[in-house]
Amino acid sequence: xxxxxxxxxxxxxxxxxxxxxxxxxxxxxxxxxxxxxxxxxxxxxxxxxxxxxxxxxxxxxxxxxxxxxxxxxxxxxxxxxxxxxxxxxxxxxxxxxxxxxxxxxxxxxxxxxxxxxxxxxxxxxxxxxxxxxxxxxxxxxxxxxxxxxxxx
Numbered sequence: 595x596x597x598x599x600x601x602x603x604x605x606x607x608x609x610x611x612x613x614x615x616x617x618x619x620x621x622x623x624x625x626x627x628x629x630x631x632x633x634x635x636x637x638x639x640x641x642x643x644x645x646x647x648x649x650x651x652x653x654x655x656x657x658x659x660x661x662x663x664x665x666x667x668x669x670x671x672x673x674x675x676x677x678x679x680x681x682x683x684x685x686x687x688x689x690x691x692x693x694x695x696x697x698x699x700x701x702x703x704x705x706x707x708x709x710x711x712x713x714x715x716x717x718x719x720x721x722x723x724x725x726x727x728x729x730x731x732x733x734x735x736x737x738x739x740x741x742x743x744x745x746x
Contacts, residue, residue, distance in 0.1 A: 595635040596675040598624040601648050601733035605668045607717040608724045615715030620665030626675030627696035628689050635739035640706040666713040671700045
């Protein structure tokens with residue numbers, strides 16, 4: 595699983611012109627599920643996301659997490675994070691999980707974030723979405739569950 599995490603002052607997501615999710619201060623998490631990913635990958639990534647210290651403390655240092663600042667999460671499924679661009683000009687998505695597997699792990703990840711105590715908004719799975727992001731900083735961090743679980 596891959597997560598592109600952006601610290602935001604606010605963000606929203608709309609489908610067909612209708613807003614389906616909005617947050618204030620917090621994190622936008624674009625989440626891509628790869629073939630072979632499991633609940634263990636989701637647990638690793640969500641623990642990283644909710645505890646990632648990328649909010650400023652009183653001294654202006656990255657010392658606070660979304661939990662510390664009572665931030666919210668906007669989780670959006672994003673299979674394009676699994677794009678393979680090594681050949682040609684059109685990305686390939688062979689590494690992306692099939693939609694049924696991806697949706698289950700996406701929903702599982704949403705549940706983990708909620709159980710951590712954060713307000714969570716989401717996009718709609720397998721829908722064309724318009725995401726408005728007010729990236730604060732800008733601060734953008736890429737996380738990959740395979741960083742913890744290297745290929746054997």
